[in-house]
Structure formats: structure tokens, C-alpha cells
Amino acid sequence: MLYLKDLHKQYGKVVALESISLEVERGETVVIMGPSGCGKSTLIRCINRLTEPDRGEIILNGQSVLALSDSALQNLRRNVGFVFQQFHLIGRLNVLENVMFHLVLGGMERTTAADRALAALKKVGLDNAVSRYPHELSGGQQQRVGIARALVTNPELMLWDEPTASLDPILVGEVLDVMEELVRTTNTTMLIVTHEVSFALRVADRIVLMDHGRIVEEGAPDVVFADPESEIGRKYKRLLMS
Amino acid sequence: MEAPGEEEKVMLSFFRDGFYKDFIVLIVLTIILGAVFSSGIAWALDSYFGDALDDMIGEYGEYDVILHIREESKDAAMRELERIAEQHFKGARLSQTLTIAGQANFFFGLPEECRTRDILENIASYFGGVPGLNGYTLIIEPSILIRGVHSGVRSELQEQIEAIPGVEFAFRDGSNMIVLLTDEEHSREVSARVEEILAQYQIVELRFPMGFEVDTQQVGDEAINIIKKMAPGRRYSNVTSAEYGEELDAFLKTLVEMRDFLMSYASKVRITVDPNVHLAVGEQIAVQGTSGQELEPTASITDEHVLIEVTAVYGDMAEGMITRGSIAQSIDKLVQKGYGVQSDGVITDFVGEVELENERYRLAYAISESLRLLEELDELSVQANAAVDNADAVLNTFQEALMQLEVLQVQMRQLNDGIAKGGTGSTGEQLLVTLLLNGLFQSLAQAAVNAGEGSIDSLENLDIEEMRTSLNGISEQIANVQDIDVQAIIQQIEFVRDTLPNLEDEEIGQSIRLINTYLGGQVIPGERIQILVHDGSVDEKEIEKTLQVELDNPYLHTYSTSVGMVNPDARSEIFRILKEVRAIVAGMLAIIYTGVILVLDHATIFSTLKYIRAARKPVTNRWLRIFDPIKILGGSLGALILFTVYQLSRAQIPMVTPPMIALCGFVIGLLIAIFAERFSPVHTKEIMAGQALGLSNVQIMREIVIPAGRPGIMNLLNRWKQQF
DSSP: OEEEEEEEEEETTEEEEEEEEEEEOTTOEEEEEOSTTSSHHHHHHHHTTSSOOSEEEEEETTEEGGGOOHHHHHHHHHTEEEEOTTOOOOTTSOHHHHHHHHHHHTTOOHHHHHHHHHHHHHHTTOTTOTTOOGGGSOHHHHHHHHHHHHHTTOOSEEEEEOTTTTSOHHHHHHHHHHHHHHHHHOOOEEEEEOOOHHHHHHHOSEEEEEETTEEEEEEOHHHHHHSOOSHHHHHHHHHHHO | OOOTTHHHHHHHHHHHTTHHHHHHHHHHHHHHHHHHHHHHHHHHHHHHHHHHHHHHHOSTTTOSEEEEEEGGGHHHHHHHHHHHHHHTOTTOEEEEEEEETTEEEEEEEOOGGGOOHHHHHTHHHHHTTSTTEEEEEEOOSSEEEEESOOGGGHHHHHHHHHTSTTEEEEEEETTEEEEEESOGGGHHHHHHHHHHHHHTOEEEEEEOOTTOOOOHHHHHHHHHHHHHHHSOSSEEEEOOOHHHHHHHHHHHHHHHHHHHHHHHHSOEEEEEEOTTOOOOTTOEEEEOTTSSOOOOTTSBOOTTSEEEEEEEEETTEEEEEEEESOOOSOSSOEEEEEEEEOTTSBEEEEEEEEEEEOHHHHHHHHHHHHHHHHHHHHHHHHHHHHHHHHHHHHHHHHHHHHHHHHHHHHHHHHHHHHHHHTOSSOOHHHHHHHHHHHHHHHHHHHHHHHTTSSSHHHHHTSOHHHHHHHHHHHHHHHHHHHHSOHHHHHHHHHHHHHHSOOOOHHHHHHHHHHHHHHHTTSSSOOOEEEEEEESSOOOHHHHHHHHHHHTTOTTOEEEEEOSOEEEOOHHHHHHHHHHHHHHHHHHHHHHHHHHHHIIIIIHHHHHHHHHHHHHSOOOOOHHHHHTOHHHHHHHHHHHHHHHHHHHHTTOOOTTOOHHHHHHHHHHHHHHHHHTHHHHSOOOHHHHHHHHHTTOOHHHHIIIIIHHHSOSSHHHHHHTTTOOO
């Protein structure tokens, strides 16, 4: 479904991505892990071109993402859910509006959009907070709104950019539970950037380990964490065993 | 190497998907609102001041004269003006307006039938007797004011100007000429025509330095002949204005007299110059003065020392003038040591003995003593008169006594003779009488001897009449003295004493210096000749050298002036200034408005553009960094908005041309584009969310950026299109 080939991204003299190639099957849950600054977020943002890669190729459903026109890119983005590390909710809109507004702007009837938004909010357990504003919510709740907003379009691909990194440990669980539930109950292809090793072990079909902008190891979780080849893999193994 | 078109692509894609319409509407509305704002506020100010002015000086044409009256006389002036209006100008309008700096101002509007040349030229004669009048200003409308009309061409000009259509008549007001129009609408063309007429003339002025006595008629004619040869085909006439020359002469004479008086009134300073010192005129000398401080070379002079400027040097003697400080109040001569003083106030070496005499104090002392003398003289004459009267009385008594003695002498002789003739035998009574008489005569004779005469005959020889004549003469002289009005003399001398200037030496010295500066020609020009050039002009600098040679005066200079200058009348001038102020205010407001609107609205767009661009490939092209499209957009936008608003609001800042305004707008726009994120930061996370959710740029702008941005025109416009 998704095919990345020789992807490069550089910020000045800093190399963020170096020759990244990756293939993700439909319905597959791929967890990308690695130390901070290794290029995980850059990689995931390049997929829907929130960040423009310097070179390489991104093929989604047989379509070259980098060759898309502005309007085609916008269409593609509507079918790719994106969950941000820092939620990125619209501060002046309430919970319901945050989840439905892009549906309306995309041409959907307001009532239909509201129904779908409510359904999405129900999935994340926030259907009782529709009229609240982001600043009235906890971090975990805000992130669940962010998840609902990504889910509401029934995307075929979900990109998760460290969704629990901004949460305090107590709130992490509620988000991970929602994510795990979604993995289990939907057939959506998921690309998840996270540091949550046990979560990865539980939900991932495949683990991709990155370091210094490069993929250093990939494979099934039980393989990667049981017998890692890379230094990063070994570190994660030690973490699991501790 | 990056494709140079990438930057433009970012901007084009940003505007292309629909936001360009919003942007165009925003710019048009910004410009319209800016023009309305700038010109509206400027117009309001203009209108406010115009109304205030109307309140102060009346409506256009309502009044013709402003009379300036001393505040304390305004009540009396009002009564007199009402009387004048009643007597000479029935139906006149009279109003008192502002009192400024102790001067009340009255407006006087002449009735229509009184707006004649005769009355207007002689307006001063009507109001000359108004109590407290300090002057007047003609504000008759509609009119054109020609300032400084040369007297030599006034009549000729008046004739030509009155022939211009739209001119009612022209009249003289001091050195100005006021052209009264039939209607205000003729003002522009009549002004133009008057300027054309004035341009036909030129005054070439020949100026001679101070001290040159010039026969202005003869030299003027010579100069005309010379100029005629150099620039033929024009008419020339000598129109040297006598008024100014005579006044100047009188002024200069007064100055000279004043200087001489001040010099004699100032303390006398004589310097016995030390043989080793070379003293020059203009050098400064310091003496101790009344301070107890000795002067010490290399020290600085203090305020208590007396500073003297050397005014003349005669060998080993010099004279000076006190320019700072004063000497003691004494009739005695003061001798002190004098030291040189540098310009920075440092005392140098001993230069000589300085004698100082306080002439003012001596004069005051002499006047005081004179007053005492006169008071004594008055008393003396009274006492002398009484003494003469006494002497006259004594003389009369003496004369009577002498006559009685003579009678007694005769009677005694007769008695003696009678006794002798009475019998031969002396009786004891006869003997006694004889003895008594002899004794009496002897006593009388002795008295006469004691009186210096030796006998009664000698007493008779005293010239009583001569003595009386002498006494009468003295009496007459005393009477003459008494006839003198000593009190009047005393009063006048006291008056002179009181009116003597109360000046210190340093004030006198500074005044003399100033007068010398004037007399030295630095301030007042010397003699001058004015030549009127008809039907054209000459280059005065070209003829200057020739005139210097031909008239044998290398110090002669030539200047060119016009015969008059068209000025708008006072009211028009005020309105012109108000109009200028309005245009300046509009200009300033346009600049401020452009800055504010760029910050409130356009900085948000620049910030968004910058954010979007940052997500793209970074710019590596050096030229694109220099000619950054966002900065160029900012500059261009600033230039467009400011220039258009400036022009539409009819703004005009002096010395600032339209290209400069466009440049100013460009700079403002450029700066705002550079610092856009500081002026108007955008929520980048929300924008990124919008992008991730597949919103177009126009949707991101309308639903995310603008609603969260600063309140402005864009924010207001956006509400029509905003869905959430």
C-alpha cells in the first residue's frame, strides 16, 4: 500500500533522513522506534508532505505522492489520518467542531458531519464532552479528540507521531488503550512513531528501528526485541528486560 | 542548485486556490478606507480650524479692518468706534474678538457704499483718534495683496492692474497695494495677470558701503547710461526711494550721537602702557576693580574683576572702555594695575597702570551740588534784600540826625550870641550856659572826629544820595535774582538727573560695541540707488563689474528685486496654511494607517507565507535570499497602499515627492514583512493540523489563521466567509 524509496531530507547541514526505503502492507501496523532526533517524525511527516523530502519517492496506493498537485495532495491528506504529538487542536473550536470542521469544509452536510464526529468521539470515549473547548480538557482528552479528528474520515492510513510523548505517565494509558482498541477493531493501516516499547510489542506487526536518519533494523517485534542486530535494538531489549 | 521558481510557486499556490480574491478585496478596501480615514480626519481638522477661524475673524468678506487696541482702552475704543460708525459709516458692522497679549482686536466691516478707494486709502484718518489704537490690518475681501510695491512704479502699476477684468480697483496701504476684486472667483486669473505685470519690471539696486556719500541723482543717471549701453532695448529710470534714505540718515545720526553720549558718559579709562608691552586696539585688559582680589597671571578672571577693551593707543598711552564689571562710585581717580587677558579669560602679564574715572558719578555729584547751590542762592537773595532794606533805614536815620544837629548848632549859636549881647557883666547863669554850650560843642566835635569827619561839616560831606543809589542798585540786582525761577531750574536739573540713563559701565561698553557694529556697516547697508527696468530685465551680476569700474567704486554691489510681490491676503494665507496642514496631516495619517494596517492584516499573511515556505525545501539560492518574494510582496504592498492612499486623500508633505512616498511605503512594507512573525505570530500547529486534514490554503486562512489573527479589515471581511 505504501512504498518509500530512497527518501532524503536535510535541514541545513543536519541530515534528518538518509536513503529511507520502506514498504507497508494494507492493514499492517508498523511501529517506528528510535532515539529522539533520529528522524522518525520527519519520516512520518514526509509521507503526507507536511514536510517536503529533498528527494526520493513515496508511493501510496500506486500513486506518487510527491508528484501530486496541490488539490490532489489535499484529497490524499483527507484519506490519511494524522495524530500529532502535541494534539494541534484548533483552540477557538469546541470538541465537536474540532472533529467535524474539516468534514464540512470538505463539502459534507453539517448534520452528517456532526453525526460522524459524535461517532468518532464515542470511539475515544469523549461523546460527553462535545461542547467543551480544548483548554478545558486534560492532555489525554485533547489527544483523544485529536485521534477522533483523524479517525472521523475513516482513513485508509493512520499516521501517529508520538501521540503519548506530550502526556504525563498517568494519562498515557488512556491514549494507548484507545490506540490499541483501534488497532484491534479496525483494519486501518497504521504507521506509529512511539517510544512505548511494551505497547509496540503488543500492537505492532512490524518494528522499524531508526538511528541517525537511517533504518537500522526492522522485523517482527518478537524477532527484533528477542534477538536484535542493531545497537538500538539491543538497547530496547535491555529496556524490556529491566 | 534549487530551481528559482520554487519560491514563487509557494506564493502562487497560496493565493491561487481562492485566497487571491479575498486578498484583492482586502487591498481595495484597505486603500479606500485608508483614503477615507486620512482625508476624513484631515478634513475634520481643517473644518474645525476653519470654523474656529470664522468664529474669530468672521465669515469671508464680513469684516474689512481689524483694529488693534490696547486692552485697557477697549471700552473707550468701542464707544469711539460706534461713534465713527454712526458718523462716517452708517450700517457698519463692529465686533470685538480675541484679546491677545494685552491687545484687543475689533473687527470693522464697512458698508458696501463705503468700500471706495478714497476711504480705504485714508482709513487711518478715520480711526487715528480711536483711544489705545496700536494699528490696523486691512482684511477686505475678495482681494489680492501685493507686498512691497516700489513707490517709483506704484501709479503705473495701479493703472495697469485696474485695467484687468475682475478688478474693482487697487489702492495703497502703506508700502503694499491691495487689489479689490469684483468676485472671489477672479482671484486666480487676476493673480496670474498681476504677476505677469510685475514680471515686466525689475529694480536693480546699487549699494554702496557705509561712509560713501553719493549723489543718488547724478550717479544714478550715470549708472543708467552705462546699463543702457550694456543692455539696450529697455527703458530705465532712477527711482531711488528718498524715504528710506532719509530715515536711515536720521537713524545713523541718532546712533552716532548716542554713541558719543555713551562714550562721554562711560567711565574714562586711561592706560599708561608699560614700555615692554605692545598694546593694540581691541585687546582686553583686566583690573582688580572693587574686588579685593589681586590679579594673578595665569589665573582666570572672575566676575568681580573689571574687563577693559582697548579703544585707542597713543604711544605709551592708551584709552579703553569697560566691557564688564563696574568701578567704585567715587569722584576720585582710581589707579590700578592692568593685566592682559586672553580670549579664554586667562590673565597674562602686566600691561600698565590704569586710571579709571567714574564720569557718571562725577556728573551725578555735580548735579547734586548744583541743586544745593541753587537752594542756597534762593535763600541768600531773600537775606540780601533784607540787609539792603536795613541799610537804607539806617541811612535815613543818619540823615535825619545830621539835619537835627545842624539845626541845633544854629540854635546854639543864636543862643550864645543872644547871651553875649544881653550885658557886660557876666552873671553866674550866663557863665553856666556858656560853659554848657562849649562843652556840648566840644562833645559834638569829638563825635564828629570819632566818625572820621573831624566835624559836622565833614559829616555833611557824606554823599548820602550816592550811597542810596548804590543800595538801590544792589536792591535791583537782588530783585533780578529773585525774579529768576530758581525752583524751575531746580526741577529741571532734578529732571535731568532722573532721566540720565541708569547704566553700568559694562552695559555702556556693550552698547557702544553694538552701535559700532551697526555703524560699521555690518547691519545697516550704505547708500543705495534704485534703477527701475521697464519691459524686461537685466542680469545685475553681469553689470556689477562694469559699474564698479565705470563708477570707480570697487565696493559697489548690485542686487535685483521685484517691484512687488503677490501675496494672498491674510485670510487666504491662513486658509492656505490650514490647507497645507490638512495635507500634511493626511500624509502623516496615510503613513500611520499603512503601517498599522500592514501590521494588523498583512503581517498575518506574511507570517503564514513564511511558515508554509519553511515546510518546503529551504532556499539556497543567494539571489532568492536577497530578492525574497515575501519581502518584495511586503514592500510592493506597502508602496501600493501608501502611495494610493496618499494620492486619494490629497495628502502633501512638504519636500516629499510621490516617488519618495512610494519608497517610504516600500520600506514600511519591507520591514513588516521581515518582522512579520513578531508583529503577527500565527498558530503554526493549527495551520499544520489544517494542512494534515486536507484543507486548502484559502480554508486554512479563513478558518484558522485569520480568525485567530489580529483584529483588522481582513478579520472583519473574513466573517462573511468563515464557516466555523
